[in-house]
Amino acid sequence: MDTRAARRQMVDQQIRTWDVLDARVLDALAAIPREAFVPAPYRDVAFADAPIPIGLAQTMLAPKLHGRILQALDVDPADSALEVGTGTGYLAACLSKLAARTKSIDIHPQFIDQARATLAALPLAPVELEVRDAFSPAPLGEYGVIALTGSMPRYDARFERALAVGGRLFAVVGTAPVMEAILVRRVGADEWVRESLFETVIEPLIGAPAADPFVF
Numbered sequence: 001m002d003t004r005a006a007r008r009q010m011v012d013q014q015i016r017t018w019d020v021l022d023a024r025v026l027d028a029l030a031a032i033p034r035e036a037f038v039p040a041p042y043r044d045v046a047f048a049d050a051p052i053p054i055g056l057a058q059t060m061l062a063p064k065l066h067g068r069i070l071q072a073l074d075v076d077p078a079d080s081a082l083e084v085g086t087g088t089g090y091l092a093a094c095l096s097k098l099a100a101r102t103k104s105i106d107i108h109p110q111f112i113d114q115a116r117a118t119l120a121a122l123p124l125a126p127v128e129l130e131v132r133d134a135f136s137p138a139p140l141g142e143y144g145v146i147a148l149t150g151s152m153p154r155y156d157a158r159f160e161r162a163l164a165v166g167g168r169l170f171a172v173v174g175t176a177p178v179m180e181a182i183l184v185r186r187v188g189a190d191e192w193v194r195e196s197l198f199e200t201v202i203e204p205l206i207g208a209p210a211a212d213p214f215v216f
Contacts, residue, residue, distance in 0.1 A: 003035050010034070010047040010063050020067035022074075028097040029067055036118055037090035051202075054088055056108055059203060061149060066091055069147050069170050072183045072197055075099050079144030082162070084134045085205060089115030089127070091149060096125040099145065103128040107206050134159075135207040143167060150205030151179050154212060160184045160192050175211050176201050 011030050020026065035046040038060065042052045051059035061069075069091065075081060075098035083092050086106035092115065096102045102125070106112050109131045116129050134140070140162040148159065151172040160169050163186040172181050181197040 003033065006047045007034060011067075014047075014049050014062075014064045015067040018064040018068060020064065020071050022071045024075075024098060025067060025070040025094075028070065028094045029063070031097060032090065032093045032124075033122065034063065034090060036122065037088040037093070037115075039088070054111075056110065057203075058087060058108075058111075060088055060090060061202065065200065065202070066094065068181070068198070069149075070094055070098065072170050072181075073145040073147060073168050075145050079167075080142075080164075082140065082143040082146045083149065084146065084159070085149035086111050086115050086129060087149060089119050089129075091147060092127045092129075093119060093122065093124055095145075095147070096127050101128070102126075103130065103141075103143075105130045105132045105134060107131070107133050133207055134205060135209075146170070148172065148205065149202075150208070151202050152208045153204055154209045156209055160186060163192075165189065172200060172202050 007030055011026055035043055038046040039054055049062055051062055054060050079099045080101045081095045081099040083104040086104040092102055092104040112129050112131050119127050142164050144164055144167045146159055146169045148171045153175050155173050165186050167186050169184040172179050174180050179201050181200050183195045183197055185193050187193055
């Protein structure tokens with residue numbers, strides 16, 4: 001397979017057509033070797049328009065969703081970035097092309113170890129990786145952009161509180177069959193604004209608060 005041509009086709013035929021038009025985002029997605037982050041049994045479908053199993057009942061998001069996340073966050077070269085849910089490390093690699101500093105956390109040590117090995121083999125900016133539960137009471141720190149790669153059945157404000165003023169959070173909230181992708185901006189010390197982006201369905205973050213029970 002000509003992987004460079006396959007990546008360019010992925011960008012042009014999947015990601016652009018889902019209204020991802022930010023040139024920096026498209027360049028990052030074209031430059032990062034997505035196939036290097038896909039488990040070996042699925043390398044032949046590395047550029048497919050579908051989630052890919054990565055083990056431990058988790059999946060790698062489809063390329064167009066990665067593109068929409070990066071575009072929504074509008075990452076500035078001076079931003080510090082946090083990814084919650086490292087998985088294979090692909091989105092962290094893309095963030096490292098766009099942000100000044102990138103950190104990624106995952107509850108699974110296996111994913112952190114695999115991502116560390118993959119990232120170390122590529123000529124990318126360093127990514128700080130940490131095994132941790134995103135829902136533990138320990139502070140997350142402060143970031144310009146935060147990307148959650150799993151959904152929250154019920155919105156948890158801990159992540160928006162980890163934004164610097166002016167910072168942006170991408171999150172998916174709700175339960176299947178309909179979830180809402182949102183962008184949250186911190187516009188003041190105690191003020192946030194929320195924007196609805198699109199509907200999608202992705203796996204929930206481990207430990208995320210359950211949805212409120214439906215009452216007739």
